[in-house]
Amino acid sequence: MSTQRVYLFHEGNATMRDLLGGKGANLAEMSNIGLPVPPGFTVTTDVCREYYAQGGKLPAALMDEVRKAMAHLEADLGKKFGDATNPLLVSVRSGAKFSMPGMMDTILNLGLNHTTLQGLIQASGSERFAYDANRRFIMMFSSVVLDLEKHAFEEIFDAQKAKRGVKQDTDLTAEDLRQICNEYLALVLRLTGESFPSDPWRQLELAIEAVFRSWNNDRAIVYRRTEKIPDEIGTAVNIQSMVFGNLGEDCGTGVAFTRDPSTGENIMYGEYLMNAQGEDVVAGIRTPVPISQLRDQNPTIYQEFEGIASKLEYHYKDMMDLEFTIERNRLFMLQCRAGKRTGPAAVRMAVEMVDEKLIDKETAIQRVTGSHLDQLLHPRIDDGYLAEMEMKPVANGLAASPGAAVGKAVFDADTAEEMGKYGEKVILVRDETNPDDVHGMLAAQGILTARGGKTSHAAVVARGFGIPCVAGCEAIRVDAIAKQFRVGDLTVSEGDIITLDGSTGQVFAEKIPLIDPDVSGHFGILMGWCDEFRRLRVRTNADNPRDALQAIEYGAEGIGLCRTEHMFFEADRLPIVRDMILAKSDAQRQAALQKLEVVQQGDFEGIFEVMDGKPVTIRLIDPPLHEFLPSFDELLQTTTELRLAVNSLGGQALKEVLAEKEAMLHAVEGMREANPMLGLRGVRLSIIFPGIVVMQTRAILQAAAAVAKRGKKVLPEIMIPLVSTVQELRVVQTQLEAVAEQVVREQGVDIPYLFGTMIEIPRAALTANEIAERAQFFSFGTNDLTQTTFGFSRDDAEGKFLQKYVEAKILPVNPFETLDRTGVGRLMKMAVEDGRSVNSKLKLGICGEHGGDTESIYFCHELGLDYVSCSPFRVPIARLASAQAAIRDRVKVTLDK
């Protein structure tokens, strides 16, 4: 902790954000490069921490340091704090390391009291201006420092306007404002039992304290949680001499961006208002005008401002967000910071700034974030339209598969498919989906379910097919029979248009315009630069040629996860799959398997064709077989009903239906599991029922041979899931290698296939040295590895406690979104080290959803994996994050030297 608690702007600089906050550091920097900044100083964030450490008390010596700094201001400006003739007034503002716009309060005109008011009248030459400044100050101070409701003050103000019969604030006279001030002071006395503090130093001390206190107000806490800003960093307090934009027509105030923050175009972008304070702009009382008009209105000031903007952009090498005030034709800079920008703007500016030689490629890559790219890659809701029309979602569910979709609500898969055929855009709404719904899901623009988490059937299938999905939207009550859903008092019936946003989980009961993805030339250039730097390869999770093609367009270098069972869920295959599962004899089972072999071979040929020359990792069947069967609950209900019907009505036909349903019920019951996540699935299934994976291996190798014969290069990597001991792998791999060799012999084509395993069970990571002796590659299945390492069932946890855990900071983030380095990461590190120690050629990748998450990709880079694999739409994000990770490495190496 620094011993200096207060820094004059001239004592700081832009690198001191930790200590001075973002605003303070930038004010200091601007002062130091000679820009016109009203003099001031910053109370450090250390003091904020001291304040909290002492249970909410300012350090005893602080005000002495503040007084010394104020003396510097007084000397600079020739004014005096509390002076009766030429008083110094200051603003008091918070300023943390990271920008938290609107989260904490500001006090302007501090230093006013009965005495200094007279001085202000004298100095400004305007009674009205001075009383206006005073009533603003009293109200802000009362609200922020004394914690009084603004409402009572607004009532007094409005009453005065009514009394005077005026509409505009500006129509009030100096005398009106004086009366208002007096009523304000009386109100404070009434509400608090004490007089409004008149000593400017006491005002200042209380204001500093209030800023520190505001760090922990509710909206600041919520904001920090959303933006992942640590609570411990605290805020600084900036005390700055006041300048006024509202002293007359030669005064004004404005904000500007050095480039267009929404498109990225290199033009000055902003607005201003003459004879106004910033507050007036925010309150919407008067409408500001575009900054370009300033050029005509006041060319000298405009040119000065343009020069400053250029200087700042060049100095900071970034698009800057600026605030300025003009006081009697003098320009003052009040704030500068890197400007927030949309995804498209971020990409365009990064690329253009490299072209302008303002920044290098490394910097450009680091300026763009994953969520910037995400905005570019999915249709998205037009936020401007939303704001303009003041539209609110009717419900919020889980953001289960990204992108927005608009369509007519339908409540069953058949209708969805039927309407889809006629070109209707539909949203399939279900309580939850099951394999019987897949044909309808494929026909829908989007999917909405009332139950189920981010790994529910709906979510997994939707992500697999790139369809936007909101899952587990518990506020809606779906009535599939009545073909409607209710949410609150609202009923949405079949055919009503709804909009959903699978990136945020929002559901709207109306049509919202969408913005299509715009993958312009800048995007391609940036991606190319990323590829120059990154060391990690980027593959995609894709189960069909369409997704594979999409991913290649986005730069995928292979498939890291092709889930064969998704192919089983399609409408034409599901009956065959059920025949196989429920077969009463080996012959029946073999017949079903042979039919599946033909369709699977076709599936694989399609994928191999598209992936020509790129590796394709195919995961053998993973889910428990009961996932392919009808729902137990539904069968139980049906059979109960049928049994009663048979009892009362009799009839042979009914009896036969009952018998059939009962047989299915018993079959499903026999396969039910207490915890299917940890049950008979993955490699366990392959050991108990080897027929399926033997069929799949034949299908893969036959497809590979067929495509190879057509002159394409095929690199299949066969992946065995859910291994917990090398023996499982040994048994299954040995059997399948024989099958593969046989097909290769039969076909007479040399296919360079590999066999490997997922590392998705803690024990696999713990015994990686054994497993690596057999496996040719590892792919970290971090979805399941996170589930088992935490003992969290994602389906249950996300609805029932995970959100609360993140809110209560029991977990820093949702570990299913960003890899848990401490726990899961430790297992991964062990597996990487132990695996490579026995098999230096071991290929290492990740195919859990973390493969598309920026922070997690950084970790994969640090671990030294060979590749990450993610959904097609996240491939560009993975390329970016991999490049960023590599650049960080270079920076680190440089620093280490």
Added chain:
Amino acid sequence: MSTQRVYLFHEGNATMRDLLGGKGANLAEMSNIGLPVPPGFTVTTDVCREYYAQGGKLPAALMDEVRKAMAHLEADLGKKFGDATNPLLVSVRSGAKFSMPGMMDTILNLGLNHTTLQGLIQASGSERFAYDANRRFIMMFSSVVLDLEKHAFEEIFDAQKAKRGVKQDTDLTAEDLRQICNEYLALVLRLTGESFPSDPWRQLELAIEAVFRSWNNDRAIVYRRTEKIPDEIGTAVNIQSMVFGNLGEDCGTGVAFTRDPSTGENIMYGEYLMNAQGEDVVAGIRTPVPISQLRDQNPTIYQEFEGIASKLEYHYKDMMDLEFTIERNRLFMLQCRAGKRTGPAAVRMAVEMVDEKLIDKETAIQRVTGSHLDQLLHPRIDDGYLAEMEMKPVANGLAASPGAAVGKAVFDADTAEEMGKYGEKVILVRDETNPDDVHGMLAAQGILTARGGKTSHAAVVARGFGIPCVAGCEAIRVDAIAKQFRVGDLTVSEGDIITLDGSTGQVFAEKIPLIDPDVSGHFGILMGWCDEFRRLRVRTNADNPRDALQAIEYGAEGIGLCRTEHMFFEADRLPIVRDMILAKSDAQRQAALQKLEVVQQGDFEGIFEVMDGKPVTIRLIDPPLHEFLPSFDELLQTTTELRLAVNSLGGQALKEVLAEKEAMLHAVEGMREANPMLGLRGVRLSIIFPGIVVMQTRAILQAAAAVAKRGKKVLPEIMIPLVSTVQELRVVQTQLEAVAEQVVREQGVDIPYLFGTMIEIPRAALTANEIAERAQFFSFGTNDLTQTTFGFSRDDAEGKFLQKYVEAKILPVNPFETLDRTGVGRLMKMAVEDGRSVNSKLKLGICGEHGGDTESIYFCHELGLDYVSCSPFRVPIARLASAQAAIRDRVKVTLDK
């Protein structure tokens, strides 16, 4: 690998079991200490491995070594192999390192052919004897070496008896036997297309090969799996000159134990038969007589044998199992090995041999196994009676809670309770049990369920209360409405007596006598010795004063796991628990919690009273709340039926019932989980609904204070389950410490309580360094840790694939029975090391079921845990295993020096 393939008996000794097998090594030892052993030699186990390594071929040079060894025998005995006048005949027997009685075959009288038969007639002076020897040899050789069915040979033999009109084998004449031999040889020619091998050397070579082959016959493989004998060790082959117990009335054969193997009493125990071969005894043709009669019949031989027995027992320092043959009044020893013994016998002999100064206490402790003690501690089925009456179980289920029970079958809990009140012994038979059945389970002698694994409700509750239980007995079809179950063609109705054995999983449809546990003085002495050696403390898992008292009697030094929720399941509490869970307001919930606080405090007082001065680890509520609610499936069926009834009949009363049931259905549905094992339970529940654990903590501390005021010493250790991150612990522990402090202040008694956590989630082990900063103790919950580390749901795995895994050697043992050192153990080791590194005072224990498993206890000792905790009946086993582990350490230290 040794280069010497064949060892004459004089070249070996008892330490060479690995190479010569148990039988060979002991024959060598007996030869060397001067006992009368017919000369012979052993082909080593290395040769067996060579045989298999070469794909089932004997090493080329083997027979040369065999010929050299045979030459020594010939020289010793003055006989010649294949000689026409005084031929040497040999036996060929297998002999692995570990005894595998009856698993592999033996060939006697090898060396006989047309020529040597004449020599044998001459040497024995008995044509009948020689032909009898020959027909035995041909049949054994044909069966073992030529792999022909015995049946065809027996038919020839029986036909000859029929033809001659005789009943006894002994009534057949030499001529009869000669004819039989001829027919045998003709049969072999017919069946194999080749003549029976007449060259003695060829016979010998084929016999050696057959013994090696028999190592991998089906029954040997099954036996090894049951007895956990490794497959790789192979068998040796013992070739020994024949002696004959059937040459006349001065000949005989017998087996004896140097002490009674069933009681342990120090008296010679065995039986013999004059003029017989061992085979005759086994075949049950004639009944042998007690060995004591030999004293009168042939005092010289008896004294010689008694001397040899004493010498061997003294030499081996153990109770020996001996085989002998008397040939023309000369005694020969054919076998000696440590005798198998029952549990009671093992304990008695171990203690008495120390008293006799034959062995030291360390050896005594190592002579007794966990399953020996287990036999002592539960009522058990009288195996002798079973064998005598040739009774077979009607079904086999999972051995879910040890001990045997006899009683009348009942099919609902209320009947069980009612009959129990009138002193009837009942067995509760259910499809599966649920919380509503607990009052009936408590009233039952035993519990039998058709469904559910070793962690099903029935199994867990039964083990908790020490009630024998067979679970998941899938062969029985329970019809609770008809009050009967069917198994195959058999129907068992209410009131029919059945017997079950929870230690083996067997179910009998009749009454079987039970043997009560006999914890005699020897047991106490042995346990006392164990306590002198062990370093691990032994605690018990107990949820009520009765079990706690039982465990203290068995030597428990504290409670390592008191599951508070078991108290919730009792009939008088369950309605209150449901009120709490389903409460519609905070007030309702608080009212229910207050009622529970009173009963829980009473429970804890009872336990603390009993445990006076011993620590009691109490685990706060762990299972998901839906476990306390009625079954979803039953509710779904009921509401479906009721809905139809309301539709057809109407009626307000019916509608109200439906409404009530539907409300419950929705409540249960809302709490249902996809994978409850990984859902909202343990500490997660405490974070979402803190009311329950606050109540429990109050109840614990209030009970502690009340009991402390009565002058007892109370050491409560409050345990928070299912922690995966230190933050969970921090949040809950902070809250509960405040509650505890408050109670201590209110009560004015100083209670030295601790707070700690279970380590049962991989991430807890991986972040133990963080968790140990907050926790005062760790208790490894290895049931759940095994589930999550392997990703195995025990409920699903044990029924669906685990058995297959063990059979196929994918896993060496069931990891829920014996700790998996490689995977789970690695996590435990990390947790121990990391935990102690930040908190040297950290107490470490284990409370999973592994705490009562011998091998797992050895591992806990190696890890350096402070204690193990197990069910009351396993406390003695834990004391024994802990002592054995400590003694092994000492031996290891000695060897290392």
